[in-house]
Amino acid sequence: MKNLGSVIRExxxxxALTLKQVAGSELSVAFLSKVERGDSDIALNNFLIVLKTLNISWDEFFYVANGYQGGNRLKFIENVKKYILEDNVYGLQRLQSIEAKACNHNSKYHHFNVIIIDLIISQIQHKQFKKEYVTELQTYLLNVENWGIYELTLFNNVMFCFPTSVLSLLLDNATKKTIAYRHLPQYEELLMIIICNNLxxxxxxxxxxxxEKIVAQSKEIYRDKRxxxxxMKFKFLQGILMMYTGNVDAGKKxxxxxxxxxxxxxxxxxxxxFVKYLNGSTNFEI
Known part of the structure; x- marks a missing residue:
């Protein structure tokens, strides 16, 4: 794990905050500078002050400190993806059973994990989603104060279950409630993946x-030219949209x-x- 001071500086x-802005009225600039250089330790109460002025949660701070390596919550999502790619419903059910047993220890997140797997299995088996599960996730995502990596990843993996009107509202929430973290590595990329999937x-x-609204919205958010x-996916889907709106030649190009x-x-x-999507999901050929 990175030194706490170096993470605070990062x-x-x-x-784009100055030492003075983060120190505020409760800490001194000199003290904060020493902490960032690793020349001074920081007490818990002062650390919490720094988190508040940085407008970053405890979980998000330590996500950065761990080199953007996900904790148990994100490892769960990776396991789910693995079973989906393998078309392994039994693996998903076994993982769901493990999460159900863990609900007493951290009810909210383990409970959500049970819901995620239930929705994914329903999608694979072409069954109707449990309305109460969809409502519960919708309520959480609409009401949580800030969307961190967990909320973005959660939304990205369950967006298929929401009706269009709710999907639109949640995408707006995702763009607004991640603004405090937007400049941190991986946030913009993950948000853009969500926008592409939504598009x-x-x-x-x-x-x-x-x-068209999603494309316009994404241009305001996504400035990374790497x-x-x-x-690549955004540009591809943008081309598809251009063809749908009559600008066929430019879209194909x-x-x-x-x-x-x-x-x-x-x-x-x-x-x-991309070729498979073009031939299977549209009426256009190249």
């Missing part, structure tokens, strides 16, 4: 007006450019998935 600089669902529903999966770029970068699997 978060402070990522949010994909919206295009499948042929809700063009909503899709090559990434979310960046963008889509082909993204697919070709994937092949050039050696990501044949991603390129093939």
């Amino acid at each position: 978060v402070r600089k990522s949010k 994909e669902i919206t295009l499948q529903q042929k809700n063009i007006v909503r899709a 090559i990434s999966l979310s960046n 963008l889509v082909v450019g993204v697919i070709d770029a994937c092949y050039v970068l050696g990501d044949d699997e991603q390129a093939n998935s």
Whole structure:
């Protein structure tokens, strides 16, 4: 784990805050500077003051301190993804049983894990989602004060269960309630993955007006120009949207450019998935 002082400095600089702004009226700039350099320890009460002025939760701070490695909550999500890729319903059910037994220790998160698996199994087996489960997740995500990595990951893995109107509202929540963490590494990328997945669902529903709003919204949020999966997928889906709105030639050019770029970068699997989506989910061919 990183030194606490160096993490305080990393978060402070990522949010463009000065030592004076973080120290506020309760701590001295000199003391905070020593803490950041590792020349002084920090008492718990002062550490909590720093968290408050940085506007970051305890969990999020230690997520950064651990080098952006997820704790048990995120490891659970990774296990779920593994079983989904394997089409392993038995594995999901076994994991659900483990989470159900752990509910007494940390009822909220383990209970949510039970719900997540139930919804995913229902989707795999083409069964109706339990309305009370969908409502419970919706209520939590709408009312939690700030969306951290956990909330973003939770939403990304259950967005398939929400109706369009709720999905739209939750995406707005995701963009507004992560603003305090937006400059931290991985937040923007994860938020953009959510936007891409949301855009994909919206295009499948042929809700063009909503899709255009999502694209406009994402341009205000996403300023990272590095090559990434979310960046490529966003441009690909943007090309699909352009074709749906009548700008077929420009849309095809963008889509082909993204697919070709994937092949050039050696990501044949991603390129093939884009081609499969184009041929299977739209009426367009390239």
